[in-house]
Amino acid sequence: MKIVLKSTAILFSLLMLSCGGKEEKKKEGFSVKQKKATTEKVAEVPVATEAKASERIDLVNKGVGPIKSVTLNETVDEAMAAEGKEVYDQMCLACHRIGKKFIGPAPNGVLERRTPEWVMNMILNPQEMVTKDPLAKDLLAEFNGSPMANQGLTEEQARAILEYFRSL
């Protein structure tokens, strides 16, 4: 039963997003499509009542993967963060934009919702995460089934990216 509910929710969100796609065309002035865009705004309300995976807060779950424990210093290591930004811009920016939802969620404030271990495991071990970690699974559904790519980063690089996230 739960599965049915969940898939209905996914279906709804899919419907929504596909309508969202058509919104762009609205700018080009196709009035027929505009109507659909309006119905889509109505549809947004029931979905909003479900707790979106991206907004859920879970500061316990460490995820599945090589990272078991991460210690964060009080202050952000600026040099490491700069290093992290460099890797991030090349390897991640195509899908994760700062401050806005893109293909995947924005990284800003991620540590208010996730443990550092979870974040690093998601970077280093995405295939297993989206099949075994319930939260990652829900995120995959919320983000349209778009897979988180394994960019083959080292643990050091993932750690530097985490530091960059802290600096945002």
Added chain:
Amino acid sequence: MKKINYSILALLGLVMVFTSCNDSGKKSSNGALASNNAEKVYVAPGEQDEFYAFMSGGYSGNLTVYGLPSGRMFKEIPVFSQFPTSGYGYSEETKPMLNTSFGFVPWDDSHHPDISQTNGELDGRWIFINGNNTPRIARISLSTFETEEIIELPNSAGNHSSSFITENTEYVVAGTRFSVPVPQRDMPINEYKGNFKGALSFVSVDPEDGRLDLKFQIMMPGFNYDLSHPGRGKSHGWFFFTTYNTEEANSLLEVNASQNDKDFIAAINWKKIEEYVNNGGGTKMPANYAHNVYSDETHTATSTMEKEVLTVDPTKVPGAVYFLPTPKSPHGCDVDPTGNYIIGNGKLSADLTVHSFDKMLAAIDGKKFDGEAYGIPILKFDDVLAGTVKSGGLGPLHTEFDGKGNAYTTFFISSEVVKWKLGTWEVIDRKPTYYSVGHLMIPGGNSAKPFGKYVVAMNKITKDRYLPTGPELEHSAQLYDITGDKMELIYDFPTHGEPHYAAGIPAEILAPKSQKIYKLAENKHPMATLGVNDARVERKGNEVHVYMAMIRSHFTPDNIEGIKVGDKVYFHITNHEQDFDVPHGFAMIGANNSELLIMPGQTKSLVWEPKEVGVWPFYCTDFCSALHQEMQGYVRVSPANSNIDLSWSLGE
């Protein structure tokens, strides 16, 4: 491979004992044998083959990769032919690979692959293959399985006795099948005799990066140089070439090149010639040949025209070249794993001629000559002959070795593989092939250390072996188990193009070092888009350069405006994936070339010249994720005189 159930084996053994009592029983036992054989070739789902087999593509111009014993094809590696599947020879980066002194040549006839060796054993670093039609040698990386280098050979034509390597991959050697005027010039064809030359090219291979360099060419008499193989072990430093048409006929060779009872195997002491050349010997002559090198750092090939070649007159290097008389227009020229026996397969004969390297050295020492040809001493046949294999077959072509003292020779006319013993020359077994076998291959079967488990027979005629597919058929190959005294035909599979030869190697040597991705951090392509922030579109006159990135499942940018009819649009596309087996494709409507298939971390470029005003889509051709169908974009093409500014975007 699935382990053979021994009790079943024992049972089958019994069945075989009984059925072998009468000859007709052999045929009816096929069913029982077949189930045994099925286990031998069965590679269960998820399991992997024991050997790689690299088969030449013949008229496909490429090289195909198969698994043994399953006969499954894994890949076609584009070498000498354009390959729209990946964009090889169509992309801006790879077009230079097919540059020659004749300009861009999009095809060739690839023949004889040979894997690099160290101390006479397969080392699995590179595989080499020859282009027969427009003479070229290619080097293919066995970690990326991509063609990395192609060198053209001047003064050659019908580059057939190629591309065989010496014991430590010092040289990849290439001999001309057709002799030609050297240098090329306008002259009557019927003045061939005595005027044409046959060039044997020694291309050095850099031990570090494999880089090729045409070190010298030996200018031999105008015969046809058919096949060759290196000496090994005691005969390391020598190279052997079969010749035919020692009559030097220039027409109706079918008749006129079969007049002499014996042609020659040319024995070349290349170490001696190398020394001569290193001491300043040889004559530099003007030439014009392409040398094309692909870098997997820049993902780009460059083509350089070389202007000079060092030629050697063999009569100027005493003791370097001899002729070994060999009956009946010999074709295959194979050297056994010890390096002592040189086998000439007289293709118009029933017998094989085996020369002895030891006897050859003694005959040279004792000056046992039978005259000379164009100043090259001819050794006395009886003084170099080790033995003759009286096979009873017809049309012997090629021989391979199992490393256990046995040799296996194909017979084209009588369609069979014959197993015989080195030293005693006795025939041990013979098995039919289907039909008209050319080459055969045992993994490492032409090295000092063969892996004598299987032999693959590559046939020229297919006829009824598979479901008919109209007049044109793929060629057929048969796999024999050679672990027992008798060969056993265990499998039959079609092969792509026309495999003239193949090279096999245990999977455990290659598989662990097969590259998975190209590292984005090491991408030095000048047009790469290494971060999406660098994605952009630039105009230079009527040239427009699109610097694009791709990752599951979108292009950055995916909307481009401001392109005009008459523009030449270069898409430079970088795949930002860094995970194994996540290629993306790129296809542009109406492009007059091909698609691009771009591996993780790789950059490729395609030119598109829009001809019509409109909004034209492009998309990813390689199903990359659940959202693959969403991986698309549009280019707006405006009239040539429009003043719409160049703009690009993604998700805006």
